[in-house]
Amino acid sequence: MKARVTVTLKNGVLDPQGQAIEGSLASLGFGGVANVRQGKVFDIEVAGTDAESARSQINAMCEKLLANTVIENYSVEISN
Structure with a gap:
């Protein structure tokens, strides 16, 4: 699965x-x-074909590393 994560300031x-x-x-x-x-x-490729699982994994990446959720928002787009 491919994903595009967009991070912007709040x-x-x-x-x-x-x-x-x-x-x-x-x-x-x-x-x-x-x-x-x-x-x-961020353009990210995640192994597997389950979009919901990929979204969950990428949201965890955003919360832990890719976005500073105190001052930033993020959005995730999943594609095959």
Whole structure:
């Protein structure tokens, strides 16, 4: 099974990287860009064919390592 995990900062958490990217885009002439938020994406392959088992395993990975759940949200997309 393949999975894509997307981790983003929770609303209300300051995002200095997003602010830096927003400023850089403006200086490159991309006007009208606002509220840039930076995140990370993990593509993971898990052995087996049971989507529910894979989702459970990947959620555990997120809770223990991939996301800091105090300040970050994550979403999991499972595909074959």
